[in-house]
Amino acid sequence: MRTSGFWLLPLFLLVSASAGAADLVGPESCKGCHPAAYTAWQLSKHARATDSLSETQKKDARCLSCHAPDQAQGVTNVSCETCHGGGQYYAPSYVMKDPELSRLVGLVDPSEKLCRTCHDASSPSLRPFNFVESLKAIDHWSAERAKKNARAEAPPPPEPAKKK
Ligand code: HEC
Ligand code: HEC
Ligand code: HEC
Ligand code: HEC
Numbered sequence: 397m398r399t400s401g402f403w404l405l406p407l408f409l410l411v412s413a414s415a416g417a418a419d420l421v422g423p424e425s426c427k428g429c430h431p432a433a434y435t436a437w438q439l440s441k442h443a444r445a446t447d448s449l450s451e452t453q454k455k456d457a458r459c460l461s462c463h464a465p466d467q468a469q470g471v472t473n474v475s476c477e478t479c480h481g482g483g484q485y486y487a488p489s490y491v492m493k494d495p496e497l498s499r500l501v502g503l504v505d506p507s508e509k510l511c512r513t514c515h516d517a518s519s520p521s522l523r524p525f526n527f528v529e530s531l532k533a534i535d536h537w538s539a540e541r542a543k544k545n546a547r548a549e550a551p552p553p554p555e556p557a558k559k560k
Contacts, residue, residue, distance in 0.1 A: 419482030419502065420469050426476045426483065429492070432543060433476075436536030442474035462514040474514070479506040 423443075427434040437443050445463040446454055453459045464472045477483055485491065485501035492498055499505075508527040515525040 419484040420466055420471050420477050421483045421487055422471050423476045425487055429489070430540060432539035433536040436539065437476065437534075440534050440536070442478075442534065445473045462519065479510060480504050 423434065423437070446467075449456075449459055449463055454464075460467050463474070466472070466475060466478055471477065481502045481504035483502070486498040486503040491501060504510075511527060511530065512525065515521070515530070519525075
């Protein structure tokens, strides 16, 4: 059993009481460690969701609630943390390497329910939201996973030649 996260729990509860609004680090902070995911996201409509809004609409909270819900905290569009949760506590490398600890301090596994908070009947799509199809359209994990698997399956470095 992995228990590495538990010593942090009291600290997290203490900190999280005062965190809330300030726990976003922005997509540029994820980019360094997840370049493939970042590039795929940047090509998606989520990364440009405010481009669909006029200058007036960009200040309209009714539109921002789906097109840029974190704008008041300085992160615009539908960003990494809109779906994965604020990264302040899980983004450090030693936390990210521990899947349990990451989730304990805020990493979210985005669900269909989350998509539907924005992709609902009031959004202007002509077709009803299809989770499976839509998920394929925002794929930014296949490349990440291929890279991770390649790392895991790489042959060990050759033994140094033994001196006689
Ligand atoms: C310091 C490097 C680093 C930063 C910064 C970072 N990550 Fe990670 N992340 C990792 C590592 C390492 C893993 C472990 C998996 C792997 O080896 O690819 C990981 C895993 C993940 C996973 C998969 C977790 C799982 O267990 O399935 C998600 C999702 C993720 N990161 C999202 C983010 C987001 C969103 C941000 C920005 C807020 C971010 N990461 C910032 C290094 C980082
Ligand atoms: C409930 C969430 C939600 C709200 C609120 C919302 N939108 Fe959207 N909007 C969406 C979604 C989701 C899409 C993408 C629909 C699709 O193509 O599947 C979208 C797409 C759009 C598009 C592109 C339309 C197209 O045909 O490509 C425009 C323009 C737009 N919204 C304007 C607005 C404006 C203006 C407001 C505020 C008055 C607003 N939206 C409020 C969710 C929302
Ligand atoms: C619209 C919501 C959404 C946005 C925006 C988003 N993601 Fe994701 N992300 C997902 C979903 C959903 C999955 C899991 C898909 C699955 O498991 O089938 C995922 C998976 C991942 C994974 C793979 C985890 C693994 O298992 O290896 C990483 C890494 C990741 N996202 C990082 C990012 C980063 C970095 C950004 C911003 C540059 C970002 N995501 C933006 C929804 C989102
Ligand atoms: C915070 C609100 C929000 C969440 C959560 C969200 N989306 Fe979106 N999504 C949008 C908006 C807004 C657009 C339209 C952007 C634009 O064109 O202006 C959009 C566009 C899209 C598009 C492109 C549609 C097109 O017409 O090309 C796909 C695909 C999509 N979302 C899939 C997903 C999936 C899958 C999830 C869940 C993992 C998700 N979205 C979660 C707000 C959201």
